[in-house]
Amino acid sequence: MEYRKLGESGLELSTITYGAFAIGGTLWGGNEKQDSINAIHASLDNGVTSLDTAPFYGLGRSEELIGEAIKGKSRDKIQLLNKFGLVWDGSNKGKGEFFFNAEDNGATYPIYKFNSKANIIKEVEESLSRLGTDYIDLLQVHWPDATTPIEETMLAMDDLIKQGKIRAAGVCNYDAAQLTEAAKTIKLASNQVSYSMLNRVIEKDVVPYVLENNMGIIAYSPMERGLLTGKYFKEAKLKENDHRNGYFGQFGVEKVKALLDAIEPIAVAKNASLSQLVLRWTSLQPGITVVLAGARNAAQAIDNAKAMDINLTDAELQFITAQVSKI
Template sequence: MAEQTTRLGRTDLLIGRIGLGTNAVGGHNIYPNLNEETGKEVVRTAMANGINFLDTAFFYGPERSEQLIGEVLKEKGNRKDIVIATKGAHKFVDGKVVFDNSPAFLKESVEGSLKRLQTDYIDLFYIHFPDEQTPKDEAVGALQQLKEEGKIRAIGVSNFSPEQLREANKDGYVDVLQSEYNLFKRGAEAELLPYCEQHHISFVPYFPLAAGLLGGKYNKNTTFNDGRAKNPLFQGKAFVRNLDKVDQVRKIAEAKGAEVAHVVLAWYLTVPGIDALIPGAKKPEQVLNNLKTLDVKLTKEEVEQISQIFKV
């Protein structure tokens, strides 16, 4: 494999430190005008270049992302080295989405994902969002049963509060937490990251580039007509201040002959508890670009300098 592997937390899953988030592979409910063949090519490109950690979910599509990944896995013929993470919790009731963490629904969700992915085991299954009624240790207990049956290999939770995470991990079964974390939104550093480090739970951040703001491609004249138009990070004086912070990182990146995004992603890989990242890609060339993160080596001084730039 082209990419050096690391162990995901305390699991026996060996993953490359740069994975692939696949909400743009068949995620028609998230992005308009997606081309499914391009999406499949994104997955093929990732696997051909040593990326073995693919992150998907029932909700991406819905269902379509898992189906397309399943088709590519079938083409490959052998998925022994590929680590598939997927998620469940969304349920459609009378046309509305509700979250369900009940043991019965989670077991049903795993069976559905197995069919769509055309596989007989899922490496990492996350509860995608918490519901309000199910005790979290009961929900995780159901996944532990599936783990003992060999249907899943590791247990994850996503979008859980510190209290929900503690309850979920009452029996020590939680292997991975996926939660929002980036240089602009560092709330996870207060409780979630320390808890994960203490309990050997791997922390997988999502939105690591803050809707592109940490990618270094925008300036104060950039305008947005999507969700970013209402995002406080992109508004008024805050937007200008945020761009100034990104420009300070740009100086570090330019000195290394790297892109801002690569330096930012490399910074996350220095955070204790973070074993891997799952940047998304809409095109095959973006997959290859994400891998350049692994070429960036930050000194202790640079890690601290970047941290200070983004101190609130």
């Protein structure tokens, strides 16, 4: 495993970081508790020291699972990356900016983006309780909220740093203009954004900004929620209530299959899976500090962690990038 410094925060994270969206179950067709805990343990046992979650993931369940999985382990050896600002409970209903309706266990929850100071303080206390800890290593704005001034959100996180409840502040899904506005109030450690072989939009504006301002990028959905594993072109099937039934439709699946067919020989030659090759390529792109990889069982977690064992020559890296550029 490689470990990389996140901007100027002082945090050092495992380049493959465990992404805990799927184990929450919401939008992912449910989850198996013990499999999820086993996945976290397998990640930690194979050098993945950083775990990324959010209150929205399973409406608190993802955080609770992480809290249970790390109980009794050395807290200073684990980095907890968390978020705030996707609101679903009744006390905040209707506040903020409406996002979408989420289905969870047969019920519908209107989800709002809400980054007010009062809500941040409330969410952090709830997250600390679920995680069973007294501090969060990196607290991140989950999504921009048009109803709350960025300055108010950043000042709230600055207060939490001073209180020792968080070690560093980050954002998610911010564009370069929003990063510039936030920088007037606080030094951000990172921006967590969607990035993959099929989605390289951030290379235009966000990557140049973070490189110039010494920030980190945490890349989420590097495998496009499993599409780039290749298994959905074979035997794997999705549950009916899995959001990926619609999500995969945005991509030209024939082009995706052609890409995977072109790069698979490199994976085979290195005795690696397509997933591992995709993760390793992503980790080597300019500006990318950390790559999030979800796992719903121990085998997937080990496979993800071992991606960093792959060595790619310059020629191999250039070949893969050339194939990616055809998408």
